[in-house]
Amino acid sequence: MKILIYSTKDFEIPFLEKANSDVYHIKYISERLTSKTAILALGFDAISIFSADDASSKVLELLYDFGVKYITLRSAGYDNIHIKTAKKLGIKVAHTPEYSPNAIAEHAVALLLALNRKLIISQQQVTHYNFSLSNLVGFDLHNKTVGVIGTGRIGKVIAKIMNGFGCKIIAHDINEDQGFTKQYDIEYLTLSDLCKQSDIIMLSVPLNSETHYMIDADLILLMKRDVYIINIARGAVVNTSEIVEALKWNRIAAYGSDVYEYEDNVFFYDRSETKPNDKLLLQLIDLPNVLITPHQAFATKEALTNIAETTFYNITCWQQNKTPANELTIELVR
Structure with missing residues (x-):
């Protein structure tokens, strides 16, 4: 089986090489999969893509x-x-559902701590x-009071x-885990009630039609003025322009995010010489009570190992005419 890996990052390759162990013929390319680069997959049985x-x-x-x-x-x-x-x-399509919830969650807390304890400002001051x-x-x-929106892994x-x-x-979650609530004394609330009561809001939901722009101006009006919002979900879970306006007018205290709704072709790349023409991103970066990281929450050795191993687990299952546990297209393909 020949495999083309799109959007390859240099730091990924050693982990992918180790997981492959010279079993499959692999080609790595840095290009994103788009309608223009799909032609590069000609002659390959399987491709691997990123977010x-x-x-x-x-x-x-x-x-x-x-x-x-595949x-x-x-x-x-x-x-x-x-x-x-x-x-x-x-x-056939499969994903990597459990590569490292700890990596993402720990990064969310790092964003919160860095914002709250003014670590970026402190470091800038000390250098002067x-x-x-x-x-x-x-x-x-x-x-x-911490409101966690999305209580998956x-x-x-x-x-x-x-x-x-x-x-x-x-x-707040459409699927309430009662066993989990008892273990950590967690109370499930409606989204509006959670926003009213939280000092800190953590976003960890998938992006879909229900969660797109979940956090908007109407919900922001329900929040405490000193609330901190941390987003390690997807950029479009929040209405970024309305978040920016709320920050400008001190309607919320701070915003930390590892994602951005227009991050395609920006995040994961060095754009220091060719800065993106994105006024909204510029406003976010320039605000003193905002901390943006470039979708790096997954970038730990443990997570990269799991991603690489799961990638080749999925491929090996297909090679052996088996269904990987992570397959998303199982219903109609079987």
């Missing part, structure tokens, strides 16, 4: 014409691939020998960590 790749219906139809039979995602989320079209075309504390006052996390780890800080945890 920024475009596997829309149009692209999938091109891949089908080029002979691609797609394995090096990500848990799969909002970038049109699963229904893949099913109709008979292209300014040791004043006037701009560096934060707050104790102990006894604060990542949301559960976030709740566990924040419970360890002595926070009160409230949550």
Whole structure:
């Protein structure tokens, strides 16, 4: 089986090489999958894509014409691939659902701590020998109310960590895990009630039609003015322009995010010489109460190992005419 890996990052290759162990013929390319680069998959049986790749219906139809039979995602989320079209075309698709919830959750907490304790401002001051504390006052996390929106694998780890800080945890999810609530004394609330009560809001939901722009101006009006919002879900879970306006007018205190709704062709690349023409991103970066990281939450050795191993687990299952546990197109393909 010949495999083309799109959107390859240099730091991924050693992990992928180790997981492959010279079993399959692999070609690595840095290009994103788009309608223009789909032709590069000609002659390959399988491709691997990442979260920024475009596997829309149009692209999938091109891949089908080029002979691609299998797609394995090096990500848990799969909002970038049109699963229904893949099913109709008979292209089997699998993802990497459990590569490391700890990596993502820990990064969410890192964003919160860095914002709250003004670590970026502090470091900038110290490099100029300014040791004043006037701009560096934060707050104790102990006894604060943390609202976790989305209590899947990542949301559960976030709740566990924040419970360890002595926070009160409230949550919102379409699927309530009652066993989990008892273990950590968590209360499930409506989305509006969670927004009203939370000192800190953590977003860890998948992006779909229900969660697109879940956090908008109307919900922001319900929140406390000193609320901190941390987004390690997907960029379009929040209405970014309305978040920016709320920050400008001190309607919310701070925003930390590892994702951005227009991150395609920006995040994962060095754009220092060719800065993106994105006024909204520029506004976010320039705000003093915002911390943006370039979708790096998954970038730990453990997570990269799991991603690589799951990638080749999926491929090996298909090679052996078996169904991987992570297959997303199982219903119509069997």
